[in-house]
Amino acid sequence: MVVGPGLVADPALLGEAAEREFAALGVRGTIVHARDAAEVLSCTARAGDSGTAVVAVPGPTPQARELMGRAAGPVVWLDLARADDTEVGEGAAHLHGRGVEGLTWAIRHAVHRLSHPRRRVPYGDHRDQWADLYLPTLPADPPAAVSAGDSAGMAASAGAPVAVLVHGGNWRAVWAADLMDALALDLVGRGFAVWNLEYRRPDPHGWQAATDDVAAGLDALAGVDAPVDLDRVAVVGHSAGAQLALRAAADGARVSLAVSLAGILDLVEADRRWLGSGAVAAALGTRADAGSRLYGSASPLLRLPLKVRQLVVQGSGDELDLVDFGRRYARAAREAGDDVTYLEMSGDHFAVIDPRAPIWRTTALAITETLH
Incomplete structure (x- = not known):
């Protein structure tokens, strides 16, 4: 899971929610708080490699959000707020408007997409x-x-x-x-x-x-x-x-x-x-x-x-x-x-x-x- 720069959410709470879902699904997960858009891009590039599921919470910066429209493979992009008109690249998914609780659904979706x-x-x-x-x-x-x-x-x-x-x-x-x-x-x-x-x-x-x-x-x-x-x-x-x-x-x-x-x-x-x-x-x-x-x-x-x-x-x-x-x-x-x-x-x-x-x-x- 990669969290983009400037996201308005408590980092510890994001980590707690993610770790609970990793444990519930029986998967090994890591959490990266990206310093900039380049680090977000580096993390999302791993999507699908050797069964790697990637959830990206891009945050508000234009540079990070611009990455959502690129063809980056099976990334699950998550916006905590509602974002109806957001377009994501081919093979990606976009969940939005569910608040921090949406992180649970995004992790599930990312893992399930690789299961069958x-x-x-x-x-x-x-x-x-x-x-x-x-x-x-x-x-x-x-x-x-x-x-x-x-x-x-x-x-x-x-x-x-x-x-x-x-x-x-x-x-x-x-x-x-x-x-x-x-x-x-x-x-x-x-x-x-x-x-x-x-x-x-x-x-x-x-x-x-x-x-x-x-x-x-x-x-x-x-x-x-x-x-x-x-x-x-x-x-x-x-x-x-x-x-x-x-x-x-x-x-x-x-x-x-x-x-x-x-x-x-x-x-x-x-x-x-x-x-x-x-x-x-x-x-x-x-x-x-x-x-x-x-x-x-x-x-x-x-x-x-x-x-x-x-x-x-x-x-x-x-x-x-x-x-x-x-x-x-x-x-x-x-x-x-x-x-x-x-x-x-x-x-x-x-x-x-x-x-x-x-x-x-x-x-x-x-x-x-x-x-x-």
């Missing part, structure tokens, strides 16, 4: 319209088709089931697809192809952009040249991403299973209760009582029945409003005739996307049993 190969597939022209495709390791000698007439069926059966991941973050642009890195690695290790979807968030782009992008990102799977089985697709959303995932299922996306992880499934009550400091109204651009038509199309609870098999997962240690939403949604979905499994276990809002947590391991088994 992934292919970035754009589905639109905007820099946030892409998905990272992870493929499981396939057997060296897949079974041969019994006959020419069976070849199409064998090709389909040889493909891996797909998990489409839709991240949350209260529909705000400071949160991105890196939130789902750990789940992607866990699921690819279970034999899934993973499509970790990024999309334009509503705060800079408007509500319709996010809805359109999730639909377009799901549709783009059909054009991917990869051994995937499009008849076995689960769309898995976390928090605000669960709303987008279930909304896509309600709109007719071709999925076999829709999974809500700590989902915001009742947008009307979420707005009335001012969940996430008004995140719902900020995303949709209107309050629930003023925009009933928009909320009627967006809220999963108001779209029932979805007519898609669903798994609703909720940590009992999460916000009580989310527990309320999950329980009421599952009950209403069953009453509407949907096939719904409700899973509530110990865990907080992020345990449901933590591969080490029992609630995620139980969830992963349920997804696997459904699609395998």
Whole structure:
């Protein structure tokens, strides 16, 4: 990790946060407080060499920030403050607006990026319209088709089931697809192809952009040249991403299973209760009582029945409003005739996307049993 000159943050605190994450990930890390931009450049040049992950916190100086636009390999650049318009070089990533806590996410992302190969597939022209495709390791000698007439069926059966991941973050642009890195690695290790979807968030782009992008990102799977089985697709959303995932299922996306992880499934009550400091109204651009038509199309609870098999997962240690939403949604979905499994276990809002947590391991088994 390299810290640029002039960064406004306590150096000791940065070190404490970094060392905790190094230990949690089981990696050996070093921290360099660069004297100038030349030293920042020297450190970032090591990215990718012999499995070296680099997190760079450039700070405010123009010379250090200019380096962010260069092609320096798989560097994860971190701005503690929000920096929406920052462009980084090819192969690099940019996280921003999460404060000092963002350092934890940046280190995770840097390490996860080196843990399994992934292919970035754009589905639109905007820099946030892409998905990272992870493929499981396939057997060296897949079974041969019994006959020419069976070849199409064998090709389909040889493909891996797909998990489409839709991240949350209260529909705000400071949160991105890196939130789902750990789940992607866990699921690819279970034999899934993973499509970790990024999309334009509503705060800079408007509500319709996010809805359109999730639909377009799901549709783009059909054009991917990869051994995937499009008849076995689960769309898995976390928090605000669960709303987008279930909304896509309600709109007719071709999925076999829709999974809500700590989902915001009742947008009307979420707005009335001012969940996430008004995140719902900020995303949709209107309050629930003023925009009933928009909320009627967006809220999963108001779209029932979805007519898609669903798994609703909720940590009992999460916000009580989310527990309320999950329980009421599952009950209403069953009453509407949907096939719904409700899973509530110990865990907080992020345990449901933590591969080490029992609630995620139980969830992963349920997804696997459904699609395998």
